[in-house]
Amino acid sequence: MRMGMGRREKLRRQEQLWIAHTELPRRVAHPFYEQLNRVLEGRGFDEFVEQQCTPFYAEKMGRPSLAPGRYFRLLLIGYFEGIDSERGIAWRAADSLGLRGFLGVGLDQMPPDHSTISRTRRLIDVETHQAVFGWVLKLLAEKGLLKGTTVGVDGTTLEANAALRSIVRRDTGEGYQEFLTRLAQESGIATPTREELAKLDRKRARKGSNEDWVNPHDPEARITKLKDGRTHLAYKAEHAADLETGAVVAVTVAAGDAGDTATILETLPQAGEHIAEVACATNNEEVGERVHPEGPLEAVGDKGYHSNDTLTVLADAEVRTGGAIGKKNQRRGKRCTATGGGFAASTEKSCCGDAESYWNAASPMLMKQVACGGCTYAGGKIFSSAC
Numbered sequence: 487m488r489m490g491m492g493r494r495e496k497l498r499r500q501e502q503l504w505i506a507h508t509e510l511p512r513r514v515a516h517p518f519y520e521q522l523n524r525v526l527e528g529r530g531f532d533e534f535v536e537q538q539c540t541p542f543y544a545e546k547m548g549r550p551s552l553a554p555g556r557y558f559r560l561l562l563i564g565y566f567e568g569i570d571s572e573r574g575i576a577w578r579a580a581d582s583l584g585l586r587g588f589l590g591v592g593l594d595q596m597p598p599d600h601s602t603i604s605r606t607r608r609l610i611d612v613e614t615h616q617a618v619f620g621w622v623l624k625l626l627a628e629k630g631l632l633k634g635t636t637v638g639v640d641g642t643t644l645e646a647n648a649a650l651r652s653i654v655r656r657d658t659g660e661g662y663q664e665f666l667t668r669l670a671q672e673s674g675i676a677t678p679t680r681e682e683l684a685k686l687d688r689k690r691a692r693k694g695s696n697e698d699w700v701n702p703h704d705p706e707a708r709i710t711k712l713k714d715g716r717t718h719l720a721y722k723a724e725h726a727a728d729l730e731t732g733a734v735v736a737v738t739v740a741a742g743d744a745g746d747t748a749t750i751l752e753t754l755p756q757a758g759e760h761i762a763e764v765a766c767a768t769n770n771e772e773v774g775e776r777v778h779p780e781g782p783l784e785a786v787g788d789k790g791y792h793s794n795d796t797l798t799v800l801a802d803a804e805v806r807t808g809g810a811i812g813k814k815n816q817r818r819g820k821r822c823t824a825t826g827g828g829f830a831a832s833t834e835k836s837c838c839g840d841a842e843s844y845w846n847a848a849s850p851m852l853m854k855q856v857a858c859g860g861c862t863y864a865g866g867k868i869f870s871s872a873c
Contacts, residue, residue, distance in 0.1 A: 516584035522562075523588055525625070531555060534621055538614050552598050552606045556589050558618055560603055563588070570644070572607070573600040623760060626733050627768040627777050633730045634761035636808070637782040639750050639791065641724035643742055646707035648719045653699040653709070662699075696743055710742030724749050726757035729786060735760050746790035751799060754785055787811045 526532075532555035539554040563585060564575045579585050579597040591597050626632040654661055660668070663683070670678035670686055678686070687693060694709045694717065701707055707719040720742035727734050736757035740749045758781030765777040785800060789810035800807055 516582075516588070518566075519584060519588040525629075526559075529625060531558075531621075535618055538617055539610055542609050542611075542614075552602050554610075556591075556598070557603065557606045557610075559589055560598070571600075572603040576600040576603060620760065620763065623733070623735065623764045624767050626731075627764050630776070631731045632728055632733045632735070632761075632764060632777055634728060634735070634765065634778040634782060636729045636784045636786060637726050637735065637754065637757050637761075638729045638786045638809075639724065639726050639753055639757075640787065641722050641746060641749060643710055643712050643720045644723050644739075645712065646701075646704055646719040646721055646742070648701045648704035648707050650701075650709070650717070650719060652703060653701050653719075656698060656700050696741075706741060708742035708744075722749065724753045726753050746787070747793040747796050750785075750787065750791050750796060754782070754800075754805070758782060781805075784808050785811060 532553075535554040535558055543551060560575050560579065563569070563579060564572075567575075567578055569575050569578055576597065576599050579589060579591070583593075586593070586597065589597060623632060651662065655665055658665075666683045666687055667678060669690075670683060673686070675682055692698070696708045699709065701719055704719065707721060709717065710720040710722075711717050712720060722740045722742050722744050724738050724740065725734055726736040736753055738749065738753045738756060740752070761777060761781050762779060765775075765779040768776050769779060782805060784806040786807075786809040791811045796811065797807060800811075
């Protein structure tokens with residue numbers, strides 16, 4: 487048996503002026519957000535954030551503002567839903583009945599728009615945001631969701647709210663088109679066309695150097711190639727996460743052109759401080775050691791974080807390296823012809839003199855000092871079977 491097809495034209499009707507509350511759609515809470523709200527309310531989250539945000543609000547004057555508890559819940563929605571803009575968070579909150587329940591917004595109320603969220607974010611300082619972040623970490627530790635032994639570090643680029651067409655020269659303050667026009671005139675083109683300017687720009691080296699250009703509206707943003715291949719002004723956000731539980735323990739923001747080997751030396755110590763603070767607040771004789779009290783014992787990252795300086799700093803801090811951070815390309819080549827040793831060498835020539843470092847082919851990360859005694863020399867390293 488086939489049913490009749492509904493047609494959109496027949497569904498159109500004028501909305502009623504009044505509607506009984508019993509006819510309103512029933513709000514179905516999302517199980518995750520419902521449980522999260524229960525945990526936050528049980529631990530007095532709203533009271534804590536209101537106390538932290540009291541200095542930023544007037545006591546008796548002004549219209550009612552966005553409640554701090556609702557504001558931080560909006561940030562949680564952005565994190566859990568993978569939304570990277572305040573406008574997107576506002577749209578998502580207005581579109582979902584489940585998120586309205588999480589925020590405590592009734593069907594007869596409008597969720598906060600993006601301008602309200604943005605102004606509240608600028609009103610509350612960074613230290614208060616960090617205090618709320620620390621409160622959440624302590625709650626995770628009490629629930630057994632933070633260990634602090636092994637930390638993974640990774641970063642991504644975030645597009646800045648600034649346009650490339652607005653960049654100016656750091657030395658002269660010229661805009662990009664003004665600069666190209668001046669170069670063309672100096673090369674003999676009195677009135678260059680757009681095609682001639684584009685041709686001149688293609689042949690120019692280092693045309694997007696951060697040493698030469700800056701956006702006056704966002705001086706800290708840097709010209710960066712994003713992961714999708716576009717070139718834009720951007721920042722670099724780096725996260726440190728507990729690999730046993732997935733909890734984010736630290737977040738840092740750096741210039742878009744900052745290298746991984748430089749930013750990890752800022753992110754990892756911050757992660758260690760947060761873990762140590764949480765351990766001090768949550769570990770006790772009754773429950774034992776929930777969180778490692780001395781910060782992470784091991785750091786894991788991709789190959790972009792590998793450098794000799796990074797390894798040296800982490801070794802001094804007694805932090806093991808895992809993943810691609812601690813890997814070193816194994817050197818391949820012939821055995822030591824003088825002694826028959828089993829250590830790889832890329833090229834051979836005779837050597838003599840003081841002790842040098844060598845790489846053990848069986849354990850490439852093991853470096854030792856040996857005396858030169860009939861061994862092969864390769865790339866500034868002496869390889870010997872003497873050890």
